[in-house]
Amino acid sequence: MKYDHAKIEKKWQKEWTKHPELCAADDKSDKPKQYILDMFPYPSGDGLHIGHVEGYTASDIMSRYARLCGKNVLHPQGWDAFGLPAENFAIKTKVHPAATTKKAIATFKKQMNMLGFSYDWSREVNSSDPEYYKWTQWFFLLLYKNGLAYKKKGKVNWCDNCQTVLANEQAEGGVCDRCSNEVVQKDLEQWYFSITKFIEPSEARSSERQRRCGDAKDGRITSGLLEGLEKLDWPDSTKAAQKNWIGKSEGAQFRLPVILSPKGEESKRSFAGAQDDNLFLEVFTTRLDTVFGMSFALIAPEHELVQKLKSQISNWSEVEKYIALAKKKTDLQRQTEAKEKTGVELEGVKVKNPFTKQAIPLFASDFVLAHYGTGAVMAVPAHDERDFEFAKKFKLPINFVILNEAKRNEESKNRSFAGAQDDEAFVEDGILTNSGEYDGLTSEKAREKIAKWLEKEGIGKKVINYKLRDWLVSRQRYWGAPIPIIYCDKCGEIPVPEEDLPVRLPDDVDFMPTGESPLAKSKKFQDVKCPECGGPARREADTMDTFVCSSWYYLRYSDNKNDKEFASKEMLKKWLPVDLYIGGAEHVVLHLLYARFFTKVLHKLGYINFDEPFLKLRHQGIILAEDGTKMSKSKGNVVNPDDVVKEYGADALRMFEMFMGPLEDMKPWNTKGIVGIVRFLERVWNLYHKADLTDCGEGCKDVPEGMPQLLHKTIKKVTEDIENLRFNTAISQMMIFINFIIRFNVMPRGAAQAFLILLAPFAPHMAEELWSSFAPASAKASAGKNASEDKSEEKDSESIFKQSWPKFNPAMVKDETIQMPVQINGKVRAILTVPADISEDEAKKLSMSDINIIKWLEGKEPKKVIFVKGKLVNIVV
RNA sequence: GCCGCGGUGGCGGAAUCGGCUUACGCGUGCGACUCAAAAUCGCAUGGUCUCACGACCGUGUGGGUUCAAGUCCCACCCGCGGCACCA
Numbered sequence: 001m002k003y004d005h006a007k008i009e010k011k012w013q014k015e016w017t018k019h020p021e022l023c024a025a026d027d028k029s030d031k032p033k034q035y036i037l038d039m040f041p042y043p044s045g046d047g048l049h050i051g052h053v054e055g056y057t058a059s060d061i062m063s064r065y066a067r068l069c070g071k072n073v074l075h076p077q078g079w080d081a082f083g084l085p086a087e088n089f090a091i092k093t094k095v096h097p098a099a100t101t102k103k104a105i106a107t108f109k110k111q112m113n114m115l116g117f118s119y120d121w122s123r124e125v126n127s128s129d130p131e132y133y134k135w136t137q138w139f140f141l142l143l144y145k146n147g148l149a150y151k152k153k154g155k156v157n158w159c160d161n162c163q164t165v166l167a168n169e170q171a172e173g174g175v176c177d178r179c180s181n182e183v184v185q186k187d188l189e190q191w192y193f194s195i196t197k198f199i200e201p202s203e204a205r206s207s208e209r210q211r212r213c214g215d216a217k218d219g220r221i222t223s224g225l226l227e228g229l230e231k232l233d234w235p236d237s238t239k240a241a242q243k244n245w246i247g248k249s250e251g252a253q254f255r256l257p258v259i260l261s262p263k264g265e266e267s268k269r270s271f272a273g274a275q276d277d278n279l280f281l282e283v284f285t286t287r288l289d290t291v292f293g294m295s296f297a298l299i300a301p302e303h304e305l306v307q308k309l310k311s312q313i314s315n316w317s318e319v320e321k322y323i324a325l326a327k328k329k330t331d332l333q334r335q336t337e338a339k340e341k342t343g344v345e346l347e348g349v350k351v352k353n354p355f356t357k358q359a360i361p362l363f364a365s366d367f368v369l370a371h372y373g374t375g376a377v378m379a380v381p382a383h384d385e386r387d388f389e390f391a392k393k394f395k396l397p398i399n400f401v402i403l404n405e406a407k408r409n410e411e412s413k414n415r416s417f418a419g420a421q422d423d424e425a426f427v428e429d430g431i432l433t434n435s436g437e438y439d440g441l442t443s444e445k446a447r448e449k450i451a452k453w454l455e456k457e458g459i460g461k462k463v464i465n466y467k468l469r470d471w472l473v474s475r476q477r478y479w480g481a482p483i484p485i486i487y488c489d490k491c492g493e494i495p496v497p498e499e500d501l502p503v504r505l506p507d508d509v510d511f512m513p514t515g516e517s518p519l520a521k522s523k524k525f526q527d528v529k530c531p532e533c534g535g536p537a538r539r540e541a542d543t544m545d546t547f548v549c550s551s552w553y554y555l556r557y558s559d560n561k562n563d564k565e566f567a568s569k570e571m572l573k574k575w576l577p578v579d580l581y582i583g584g585a586e587h588v589v590l591h592l593l594y595a596r597f598f599t600k601v602l603h604k605l606g607y608i609n610f611d612e613p614f615l616k617l618r619h620q621g622i623i624l625a626e627d628g629t630k631m632s633k634s635k636g637n638v639v640n641p642d643d644v645v646k647e648y649g650a651d652a653l654r655m656f657e658m659f660m661g662p663l664e665d666m667k668p669w670n671t672k673g674i675v676g677i678v679r680f681l682e683r684v685w686n687l688y689h690k691a692d693l694t695d696c697g698e699g700c701k702d703v704p705e706g707m708p709q710l711l712h713k714t715i716k717k718v719t720e721d722i723e724n725l726r727f728n729t730a731i732s733q734m735m736i737f738i739n740f741i742i743r744f745n746v747m748p749r750g751a752a753q754a755f756l757i758l759l760a761p762f763a764p765h766m767a768e769e770l771w772s773s774f775a776p777a778s779a780k781a782s783a784g785k786n787a788s789e790d791k792s793e794e795k796d797s798e799s800i801f802k803q804s805w806p807k808f809n810p811a812m813v814k815d816e817t818i819q820m821p822v823q824i825n826g827k828v829r830a831i832l833t834v835p836a837d838i839s840e841d842e843a844k845k846l847s848m849s850d851i852n853i854i855k856w857l858e859g860k861e862p863k864k865v866i867f868v869k870g871k872l873v874n875i876v877v
Numbered sequence: 878g879c880c881g882c883g884g885u886g887g888c889g890g891a892a893u894c895g896g897c898u899u900a901c902g903c904g905u906g907c908g909a910c911u912c913a914a915a916a917u918c919g920c921a922u923g924g925u926c927u928c929a930c931g932a933c934c935g936u937g938u939g940g941g942u943u944c945a946a947g948u949c950c951c952a953c954c955c956g957c958g959g960c961a962c963c964a
Contacts (some may be wrong), residue, residue, distance in 0.1 A: 237881045241959050367962045377964045676902040732901035821897045826945045828897050866944050876944045
């Protein structure tokens with residue numbers, strides 16, 4: 001019989017849909033749970049691509065394996081349906097995004113079934129479904145009520161051509177991705193979530209929390225986003241990227257008094273101004289040890305102090321011009337034009353270095369970021385590259401105050417080293433000099449001491465700064481979850497009462513871009529009665545960032561039909577946290593950080609008893625096109641899974657993607673390579689159809705020598721490799737087994753069954769088909785509806801996915817004899833076949849009497865003979 | 878620039894604790910089967926030198942540790958990914 005993949009795949013897919021219990025997560029079972037999750041896809045019109053298949057196959061293997069091992073597995077799938085791509089597509093085609101999304105979901109689902117993924121579809125979620133976004137809105141209110149959602153003016157990307165706000169991802173390179181128009185920065189009032197409050201651990205103490213989380217002890221700590229990373233089994237690169245993104249830096253903040261010159265006296269040389277005790281410049285630094293080298297200060301052009309000092313600045317028109325220029329630049333432009341430093345001195349004003357007591361000039365410069373630290377910095381050109389560059393350009397003094405320790409040791413003997421002649425900044429730690437009482441201290445010690453001094457004087461303190469900023473969640477877009485806030489002229493900003501959720505997204509709104517939030521154009525949507533006073537009010541017209549929807553979807557799968565809570569406490573406790581999460585690395589600092597933030601909020605507020613959502617995370621690597629470049633529609637090098645399945649079958653595609661290399665590696669597609677897997681599957685097929693399945697046991701003389709050992713080795717290797725997600729080597733071990741056994745025409749039935757179970761997670765259709773034809777004769781005979789039959793036999797006649805994962809016998813995986821290399825000076829000169837447990841004396845004796853070894857030794861006496869048990873002998877001459 | 882990951886045949890990749898480099902697969906060559914081809918099966922397949930036996934070299938480069946290094950240490954080169962004027 002020929003292997004007809006199309007026929008058997010179709011057959012079993014149909015059969016499996018009749019038995020949803022094969023994939024179902026059981027809420028009532030007390031078997032150990034395993035939550036294996038894929039990142040839910042955005043259902044695009046293009047359908048599933050080869051990269052999805054990689055990650056989903058990996059998680060499917062893990063899920064099927066876990067079920068075979070007797071675990072109660074939750075393996076759900078859903079749709080990240082809201083978002084800009086769907087809306088942009090709708091704008092282009094003028095078809096409502098709800099319609100295109102619905103169609104795309106149908107396609108995705110069909111493709112997933114075509115690939116044999118064992119999802120529990122009864123738990124499907126769709127973020128654009130009101131039953132779902134009702135809870136997205138509920139989360140918004142939860143954050144709002146706990147002071148974690150707030151409105152504030154902020155800079156956003158704006159495209160004048162499309163008349164709309166763009167997400168950062170939509171404005172890459174400073175250009176609108178829809179029309180290639182230049183993006184400008186606009187100040188708009190926006191909603192934010194206080195993610196920065198969760199960077200460091202926080203204590204949960206509310207009695208509210210105690211009430212909700214029955215088993216929680218008061219005062220329990222919710223780990224922070226930063227240190228919470230440490231206990232997670234995540235890729236190092238991902239942890240590093242999040243750490244980097246959060247960007248913690250420890251330093252100090254202190255005040256530089258502002259000195260005003262008497263009007264009309266602007267001579268730069270003799271500056272004898274008056275100090276105004278109420279005016280000061282606050283700066284942040286991580287290099288407090290360098291303060292004695294501060295020879296000027298820098299301030300962001302947007303800084304409010306600049307405006308405050310307006311009347312004192314004698315070159316105001318020049319300064320004003322510079323500010324206007326800086327404002328026009330977007331952040332992106334600032335970056336790309338970073339090569340040359342620009343700036344303007346605020347003439348007529350100076351600041352005082354509180355350490356040297358000197359008056360030093362103050363410059364506005366756009367390389368100082370208004371939103372980081374205090375928006376102003378002390379400049380120490382001798383020990384900071386940027387300050388150095390700036391000082392060179394503006395001919396400002398460069399005072400070295402840190403000695404290069406290493407260099408000093410080198411040069412100390414004859415010269416007194418005073419680094420001032422260096423023509424570049426020395427940015428490392430060293431020993432202080434020209435720093436008054438701090439001379440001779442190491443940088444580290446000096447920072448401590450100087451910080452103490454600042455505190456004593458009351459002009460500064462130690463401070464920690466982070467790069468992470470609060471999460472801007474409002475979008476002036478249509479296709480998203482409406483923000484559940486109402487504005488009343490009398491009562492102000494009012495949250496929508498919980499019982500009024502969901503705030504439904506109207507489906508009759510003109511979503512073509514005009515510059516307004518599309519929802520603002522719908523009177524029907526906007527006009528509402530104030531929930532407080534009943535007076536006229538209007539709804540918030542912005543929708544939420546789609547990343548809000550995806551920050552909690554993994555919780556919903558545990559209890560997706562609950563209309564009283566986002567999920568019941570009981571189900572959350574049963575299924576969460578996620579044991580294994582597989583998905584692309586592109587959302588490392590967005591989705592994966594936001595989801596952690598949500599989890600921490602819920603933990604702190606007492607809704608859940610865990611504070612990290614994803615215990616183990618793995619990324620699937622990108623699959624490149626055959627030419628080693630990225631697959632892209634425009635290049636026409638995209639591999640379509642439908643075509644591959646049609647030609648080679650779903651089992652072949654699944655296995656090939658797993659065989660190509662380590663899951664996390666980036667690897668090129670190779671259409672020729674898939675035939676290797678096809679050949680393997682055909683060989684398995686033919687073997688089961690041709691070979692004698694003997695019912696005699698492993699010790700039986702019909703069984704080829706070495707076969708039982710190889711079977712047990714294979715069970716061991718495949719089991720361990722699956723557990724480590726090393727599917728490529730698991731498959732190669734299965735190949736080794738088949739390559740061996742195919743030379744004989746005999747296989748014990750037990751081995752034949754065990755192998756099929758090993759194969760089942762990888763090639764479920766073929767395994768199921770072969771299982772149904774080659775289950776034991778006894779089981780087949782009893783496959784009727786006889787309820788009184790022996791249970792184990794009855795089980796054999798059922799789906800292969802109801803069987804148990806085979807166990808290996810440790811005694812069987814040990815080799816009795818080994819090929820032991822004998823080396824002379826580390827070079828292999830002979831290979832001896834010896835018992836695996838050969839003794840040192842025996843091994844040495846055997847080695848020394850080997851003809852090749854005798855030849856190579858040429859009669860020389862060995863200096864030393866190394867013996868590694870079970871490994872080798874090395875003779876040193 | 879900083880952080881993270883990597884560099885092994887013609888190609889994708891294997892290689893517990895340092896212990897036979899190149900498992901498995903693709904490709905290629907030769908052979909069997911065939912009128913022939915495809916498919917299938919068998920054998921071979923790192924490089925150099927050699928008629929050959931065989932020898933020497935070989936995991937990005939240069940050093941080092943070790944009886945023994947793809948693996949450990951130092952310095953460097955290259956590639957990929959993330960962050961980036963973050964004070």
